Amino acid sequence: MxxxxxxxxxxxxxxxxxxxxxxxxxxxxxGTQGITPEKVKVLLDRLQGFPREIILEVTDARCAAEGAHRFWVPVVLNSRDPHWIVRAHARAIGQWKDPHLTDRLLPVGYIVLNEESAVASLTVADTTLDDEELIGLCMVGHYLFRFPFIYIEYSGKWGCMDRLARIRGRVPQVPLVYGGGIRESWQARTAASLVDTVVVGNMLYENHAQELESRLRMFCQAIRADA
Known part of the structure; x- marks a missing residue:
């Protein structure tokens, strides 16, 4: 997780x-909105006591700061705007002068499916994909572009697990990541049974510390019990 x-x-x-x-x-x-180099640096500095991997999702080339072990570079496969498939990345690469930075880049194929999300609006994502189109994007991202995994991004909304199960059944060899609306341990367990990795975000800001600690413990136990 x-x-x-x-x-x-x-x-x-x-x-x-x-x-x-x-x-x-x-x-x-x-994140999608209000991201600045200063905010990224402050948060990365606060995370330096974390004993495992810290990853920076690079949505703005200016924010590729030191302090992360790896850099996820989102490629929005269902964007209607080529800017979010290749143009933004071409511009960003030209701005990165540190050769060690490029060694840590990891392209990630995103498929954004929450039509009401800020990221869908920003990237002009086609969220009306049918199953065949979604499966096709998963296969193109993994087998043609060789992305290490495909991120099914519902961005704050609990997605359709029946659909996720259909996708998994058709592309069992494609590593999938799911993110969106996980707030309960049953949701973490359900999503984890269908994908390789689950991402939890909004819930971290919605609970006080004691409740958060309990929920994270239950999430980890639920996911590992299903593994």
């Missing part, structure tokens, strides 16, 4: 301590 933290959202020290000592696999830093 991966936790996703947004540099543009407030996270108090007590909840941060819970996150840092949680038994999750990695933390991703990233």
């Amino acid at each position: 991966i936790l996703k933290l947004d540099p543009d959202r407030q996270l108090d020290d007590e909840r941060l301590r819970v996150i840092l000592r949680s038994d999750v696999d990695a933390i991703v830093v990233g």
Whole structure:
């Protein structure tokens, strides 16, 4: 399980301590709105006590800061705008002068499916895909573009697990990541049974520290019990 933290959202020290000592696999830093280099650096600095992998989701080339082990570069496969498939990335690569930075880049094929989300609006994502189109994008991303995994992104909304099950059944060899609306342990367990990795984000900001610690523990137990 991966936790996703947004540099543009407030996270108090007590909840941060819970996150840092949680038994999750990695933390991703990233978001859609209000992201600045200063906010990213502040959050990365606060995460330096985390013993496992810290990943920076690069949605703005200016924010590719030190402090992360790897850099996820989103390629929005269902965007109607080529800017979010290749143009933004071409411009960003030209701005990165540190050769060690490019060694840590990891392209990630995103499929954005929550039509009401900020990321869908920003990237002009076609959220009306039918199953065949969605399966096709998964296969193109993995087999043609060789992305290490495909991120099914519902961005704050609990997605359709029946559909996710159909997709998994058709592309069993494609590594899938799911993110969106996981707030209960049964949701974490259900999603984890259908994909390789689940991402939890909004819930981290919606519970006080004691409740958050309990929920994260239950999430990890539910996911590992299903593994």
